[in-house]
Amino acid sequence: MHAETEVLFRDSAAKALLDPQLRANFRRAMDGLMAKRRAQFPDPSDLQDMRHLSTAIRSRSLLNLPDLLEQFEANCTKNGIQVHWAETCEQANELILGILRSKGAKTLVKGKSMVSEEMHLNAFLEERGIEALESDLGEYIIQLDGETPSHIIMPAIHKNKDQIARQFSQKIKDAKYTEDVDELTAMARRVLRQKFLDADAGLSGVNFAVAETGTLCLVENEGNGRMSTHVPPLHIAVMGLEKVVARLEDVAPLYAILTRSATGQAVSTYFNLITGPRGMEEMDGPEEVHVVILDNGRSRMYADPQLRATLRCIRCGACMNHCPVYTRVGGHAYEAVYPGPIGKILTPQMEGVGVRHDLIHGSSLCGACAEVCPVEIPIPDILVRLRREATHEDVGSNVIGKGTGRTATEDWAWRLWAGVLKRPTLYRVASWFATRFGRALPSSAPLIKDWTQSRSKPVPARRSLSERVRAEGVPHD
Amino acid sequence: MTDHRPSSDSRTAILGRLRASSETGPLPSLDTAVLERRQWPAAERVVRLRKGMEAVHTEFLEATTNTWPAVVRAFCDREGLKNLLFGPTSEAGAALARSWAPGGTQLMPYDRPVEAFKQELFTGVDAGFTGTVGGVAETGGLLLMPGPAEPRLLSLVPPVHIAMLRASTIQDSFWSAVKALGWGRSLPANALLISGPSKTADIEQTLAYGVHGPKRLIVVLVNDLT
Numbered sequence: 001m002h003a004e005t006e007v008l009f010r011d012s013a014a015k016a017l018l019d020p021q022l023r024a025n026f027r028r029a030m031d032g033l034m035a036k037r038r039a040q041f042p043d044p045s046d047l048q049d050m051r052h053l054s055t056a057i058r059s060r061s062l063l064n065l066p067d068l069l070e071q072f073e074a075n076c077t078k079n080g081i082q083v084h085w086a087e088t089c090e091q092a093n094e095l096i097l098g099i100l101r102s103k104g105a106k107t108l109v110k111g112k113s114m115v116s117e118e119m120h121l122n123a124f125l126e127e128r129g130i131e132a133l134e135s136d137l138g139e140y141i142i143q144l145d146g147e148t149p150s151h152i153i154m155p156a157i158h159k160n161k162d163q164i165a166r167q168f169s170q171k172i173k174d175a176k177y178t179e180d181v182d183e184l185t186a187m188a189r190r191v192l193r194q195k196f197l198d199a200d201a202g203l204s205g206v207n208f209a210v211a212e213t214g215t216l217c218l219v220e221n222e223g224n225g226r227m228s229t230h231v232p233p234l235h236i237a238v239m240g241l242e243k244v245v246a247r248l249e250d251v252a253p254l255y256a257i258l259t260r261s262a263t264g265q266a267v268s269t270y271f272n273l274i275t276g277p278r279g280m281e282e283m284d285g286p287e288e289v290h291v292v293i294l295d296n297g298r299s300r301m302y303a304d305p306q307l308r309a310t311l312r313c314i315r316c317g318a319c320m321n322h323c324p325v326y327t328r329v330g331g332h333a334y335e336a337v338y339p340g341p342i343g344k345i346l347t348p349q350m351e352g353v354g355v356r357h358d359l360i361h362g363s364s365l366c367g368a369c370a371e372v373c374p375v376e377i378p379i380p381d382i383l384v385r386l387r388r389e390a391t392h393e394d395v396g397s398n399v400i401g402k403g404t405g406r407t408a409t410e411d412w413a414w415r416l417w418a419g420v421l422k423r424p425t426l427y428r429v430a431s432w433f434a435t436r437f438g439r440a441l442p443s444s445a446p447l448i449k450d451w452t453q454s455r456s457k458p459v460p461a462r463r464s465l466s467e468r469v470r471a472e473g474v475p476h477d
Numbered sequence: 478m479t480d481h482r483p484s485s486d487s488r489t490a491i492l493g494r495l496r497a498s499s500e501t502g503p504l505p506s507l508d509t510a511v512l513e514r515r516q517w518p519a520a521e522r523v524v525r526l527r528k529g530m531e532a533v534h535t536e537f538l539e540a541t542t543n544t545w546p547a548v549v550r551a552f553c554d555r556e557g558l559k560n561l562l563f564g565p566t567s568e569a570g571a572a573l574a575r576s577w578a579p580g581g582t583q584l585m586p587y588d589r590p591v592e593a594f595k596q597e598l599f600t601g602v603d604a605g606f607t608g609t610v611g612g613v614a615e616t617g618g619l620l621l622m623p624g625p626a627e628p629r630l631l632s633l634v635p636p637v638h639i640a641m642l643r644a645s646t647i648q649d650s651f652w653s654a655v656k657a658l659g660w661g662r663s664l665p666a667n668a669l670l671i672s673g674p675s676k677t678a679d680i681e682q683t684l685a686y687g688v689h690g691p692k693r694l695i696v697v698l699v700n701d702l703t
Contacts, residue, residue: 060505087482181680181683185685197596213664221678230667231634253512269675270669275664281625283589300494302495
C-alpha cells in the first residue's frame, strides 16, 4: 500500500491548472526559453555532434567516478581546498554548521545551489541562529516570501513583476512601489551589496569539478556567485558526487551546451574557476575554501546500469522548459526540490518510488525531454523502469521503496484481466457482456471514473471483431 | 534528525559503494571535430568577439599598443570618474601608472589586503582596471587570471570595469583557449571568463544589467595584429 506521507502530484497539478496567473507566467517564460534555445542551435547536425560529445564526456566521467573523485580530492588538498564527504543531507548540514561555527560565522551569503536546496540548508542554519541569505536575484525574491524554487535555473519564474513589485515594497526597507525591472533590480543590488560586505561566509554550488586541476567551476550571469565566493573570508561549496569531470578541456563543451540549453545564451556573463583560497601574496579572496561532496542516494543510482544515466545530468533545465506537463503546471506542483522531467526521475530515486508514485505516472511519455537533453538522458525509459520498480520487488534492484507503490485495486484488476484472457470461454462471455452492456456503464463507475475525469468514456462496438468474423466469414481465395 | 558521522567514514563508505559497482570497460571515445571546426582568421576573431560582447552591452574603445593608456585616461575624464582602482605591479597596471598625468581621475592602487579598505572598495570606488590574458572569439569573452598583481575584486566590485585586451591574444573558442593557455596543467587560485557586465533575467525574463557586479564593462581593444 502507499505510504501515509504520499504526495499527490495529480491533485497539486489540478490546482495549478486552475490558476490563470500562474499559467500565463509560465507560458510566457517557457515559450521564450524554447525560442532562445532553438536560436542557439541553428545547425541540427552540429547540435547532435555537441550532444554526442557531451554525453560521451559525462559517461566517461561516470565510468571513472571513484578514481576521479579521489584525484579531485588529492588535487584540491594540494591546492589548499579542504574536502569533506557526506552520505546524507543531515550529515552535510552538520559538516557545514561545524565549519561555520569553527570560524564563528553568524551570517552566510549564498550563490545559487540546488544541492543546498536538496539539503534544506537554509532552514537548518536558521534554526541554529545562522542567517543564510540567498543572493541570486530569483532566489532572493522567493526567499523573501518563504517559497522554494519553481525552476532549477530561474527560481522565481512563477512570479510576474507586479507580484515582485508588491513584495519588494512591503518587505524591503524604504522601498517604493515600482514595476520597473531596472529599479527592482537596483533595490536588490543595494540590499545585497551590504550583505556581501558584511557576511562572515559565502556558500556556492559547483557546476563542474575538475579532477586534473582540483578546480570548482561556477557558471553565472549576475556576479553574486563571485561575490559569495570571493568577498567573505570563508567559502564553502557543496556538490553532488556526480559533478566531477576528468579534464578542464572536457568542461568547455559541457559549458557551451549548458548555457545554450538552459537559457539560450551562447555564453554566461561569468565562468569562474576556483582552484584555491587566497594565496600568500594575494590581497583578496577567501582565506579558507571547503568543498562538501554529497551522496544522498547518488551512489545507489550509480550501482544500476540503466539508472546511472540520471547522474549524467548537468542541471540545465531544458527538459522542464520543453515539457508539456511542466509548462502548464509549473514547478511547485511537483512538491519536490527538482521539478519537471529530471525531477520525476531524480526525486523518486532519492525519496522512494512508492511515496512519489504519482510523479512517475505524471507523464505522457511524449519524449520531448529526452529529445532536448544535452546529455541524452533517456528520461521516458527511466520513468517506465521506475513505474515497474514501484510495483515489483525485483531481486537485484536496489531502488528505494521498490514494490511499495502496489495497490490492492490495481493488483486485483490485473489478476482479473489475466484470468479472463487465459480462459477463451470466459473471454467470450466477458466480451459479449462488454459489447452489449458496456454503453450502459456510467462514467462515474469506479476505475472508469479515473479515465473519464478528463476524457470521454470509450464506447465498445455493438459486436466484437471475432463475433463479426464468425458471422460474416473471412473472404479468402 | 542529526548525523554526526565523521567525513572520513563517509568517504570510505561512498568510495566503497562506487567501486563495488564501477565496471571496467572501454571508455566511449570523444569526437571533438565539432569543436575543431570553430576556427577563424585573426581579424575575424576580433570581429566575432566584439559582436558577441556588444550583444550583451559590452562597450569597446579602440586603441593601439602605444595609445591605450591615453584612451583609458580619456574615457575616465569623459565619464567624470572620481577614481580608478588598479593593480600597480601588473604589467598593464604599471604601464597605465607611468603615463597617468596628475589631476582629474585619481589612479588608486589596490596594494593592500582588502580588509584594510573593504567599505571604501564597495562604496567609494568608481571603476576598476585590469589586463586580460586572452579573449574568446566564438562567443565573445575575456579571460582573466586575477592574483597578487591584479586582485580578484578589481573586476567585480567597482560599478565600471575597464579591461585591456590585445587583439593578438584572442583565441577561437573557450576550448582552444584552455588548451593554448595550458589551464589544464596548472591554474592559479582564480581564473575566469567575463563576457559582459553583470546581468539578470530573473524578473519576467526581462534583461537588467548591473545586478551585483559591474554595471558597465569597457574593453580597451588594442590592435596589435600585424
